[in-house]
Amino acid sequence: MKNQLTKGESRRVMYVENKDGDIDGVAARIGWVEFSKSGQTVYYRGKSLCRIKGGGVAGNHFDEATGDEYWISGIKKRGSNTHWAEPVNVEIDDDALAEYKKLKQGI
Numbered sequence: 001m002k003n004q005l006t007k008g009e010s011r012r013v014m015y016v017e018n019k020d021g022d023i024d025g026v027a028a029r030i031g032w033v034e035f036s037k038s039g040q041t042v043y044y045r046g047k048s049l050c051r052i053k054g055g056g057v058a059g060n061h062f063d064e065a066t067g068d069e070y071w072i073s074g075i076k077k078r079g080s081n082t083h084w085a086e087p088v089n090v091e092i093d094d095d096a097l098a099e100y101k102k103l104k105q106g107i
Contacts, residue, residue: 005035005039005042005072006039011032013033013099013100013103014031014074015030015073015074015081016030016031016033016044016049016070016071017029017059017072017088020068023044026090026091027089027090028091029044029090029092029093030075030091030096031096032095032099033072042072047065048063048065049061050064056069059072077104
């Protein structure tokens with residue numbers, strides 16, 4: 001199913017930020033995510049991140065296991081995906097680096 005998040009893909013490199021904590025030591029990461037058939041659930045680093053209907057307080061998804069809110073978005077060509085008022089450290093997963101560079105260059 002194609003929606004704004006999946007862009008019709010079953011797997012994409014995306015920006016993933018834990019609004020309530022961290023993801024393996026940093027607040028945000030850029031990496032490969034996979035989508036459920038409906039596109040409402042994002043799978044990343046063993047987490048099932050479900051779409052929040054109507055939007056959440058700080059994120060657009062929540063971790064099924066912990067309830068933590070996550071912000072998940074596509075990669076922005078112009079620069080950082082972090083919010084200007086709330087900058088966080090971002091790490092790019094090694095297996096996503098080449099694809100991330102292509103996206104930034106518009107290839």
